[in-house]
Amino acid sequence: MRKKTNMSDRTLLLAGNWKMNHDHLEAISSVQKLAWALEDAKLDESRCEVVVIPPFTDIRSVQTLVQGDKLWLKYGAQDVSQHAPGAHTGEIAATFLTRLGCSYVVIGHSERRADNHETNEVVAAKVRAALSAELTPILCVGESLQQRQEKTHVDFTLDQLEESLAGFDASALEGLVIAYEPVWAIGTGETATAADAAEMAAAIRARLAEKYGNGMAESTRILYGGSVKADNVAEIVADADVDGALVGGASLSGPDFAALCKAAVAK
Ligand code: PGA
Numbered sequence: 001m002r003k004k005t006n007m008s009d010r011t012l013l014l015a016g017n018w019k020m021n022h023d024h025l026e027a028i029s030s031v032q033k034l035a036w037a038l039e040d041a042k043l044d045e046s047r048c049e050v051v052v053i054p055p056f057t058d059i060r061s062v063q064t065l066v067q068g069d070k071l072w073l074k075y076g077a078q079d080v081s082q083h084a085p086g087a088h089t090g091e092i093a094a095t096f097l098t099r100l101g102c103s104y105v106v107i108g109h110s111e112r113r114a115d116n117h118e119t120n121e122v123v124a125a126k127v128r129a130a131l132s133a134e135l136t137p138i139l140c141v142g143e144s145l146q147q148r149q150e151k152t153h154v155d156f157t158l159d160q161l162e163e164s165l166a167g168f169d170a171s172a173l174e175g176l177v178i179a180y181e182p183v184w185a186i187g188t189g190e191t192a193t194a195a196d197a198a199e200m201a202a203a204i205r206a207r208l209a210e211k212y213g214n215g216m217a218e219s220t221r222i223l224y225g226g227s228v229k230a231d232n233v234a235e236i237v238a239d240a241d242v243d244g245a246l247v248g249g250a251s252l253s254g255p256d257f258a259a260l261c262k263a264a265v266a267k
Helices: 022-041 056-068 094-099 110-115 120-132 145-149 155-163 194-212 214-219 234-238 254-266
Strands: 012-018 046-055 074-079 104-107 136-142 175-181 220-225 244-247
Touching: 012 104, 012 220, 012 254, 022 056, 022 155, 022 254, 046 254, 056 074, 056 145, 094 104, 094 120, 094 220, 104 120, 120 155, 136 155, 155 194, 175 194, 194 214, 194 220, 194 234, 234 244, 234 254, 244 254
Parallel strands: 012 046, 012 244, 046 074, 074 104, 104 136, 136 175, 175 220, 220 244
Antiparallel strands: none
């Protein structure tokens, strides 16, 4: 594990993935409380980005609030269609998200890979759709418990990464965010140790350097996700290769998420 220094020029990213929680009215209240708590926390806004990722049906309400109150937080979506607008019932096009002011979109979350049978090929197509609409993908990768126990977790995660980015060159992937989320640590209260997160973040960065060059590897932000809370985030993001967290359960309450952001930035 290499300690982060103040020289790191990658901005810390703290993204709260609400999953299928909070309807649009609850979303307004949650974002308001988050904004107040962040103000109280006197977070150094130049040192981090705070992002909320609500369900699709909340995004317009969040946009109205963020723009109306000139909040500095950003927001995004939990998924996107691989298709351009057209006859795809139930899908949401990337350009629709851009029009709603989204900055980020989570792609390839393990819950979607499992529940919706999303393959790496589909994930790559979604990354392409997002990039072409100027959305920043937060591409999720990570191993199962069995793979971790069999010690194939690094190879599995790096293969998933490569396949989810098949066909891109370095210039197309500028700004990409990768979230390392071991499936066994999501929503279970089990957190990978800071050393586990650091090991995988370093392996991902090394693979990016090999495939796309040092410039791309050094500018890509790599997050850790899986049961991150206010009391474990500082240790996780202390590593030089870990540039923030993708947070599920602990992002649902505005004040709790603000406390987590404060703890992460304090380090
Ligand atoms: P969790 O979820 O923080 O509730 O474990 C993380 C995620 O799925 O992104």
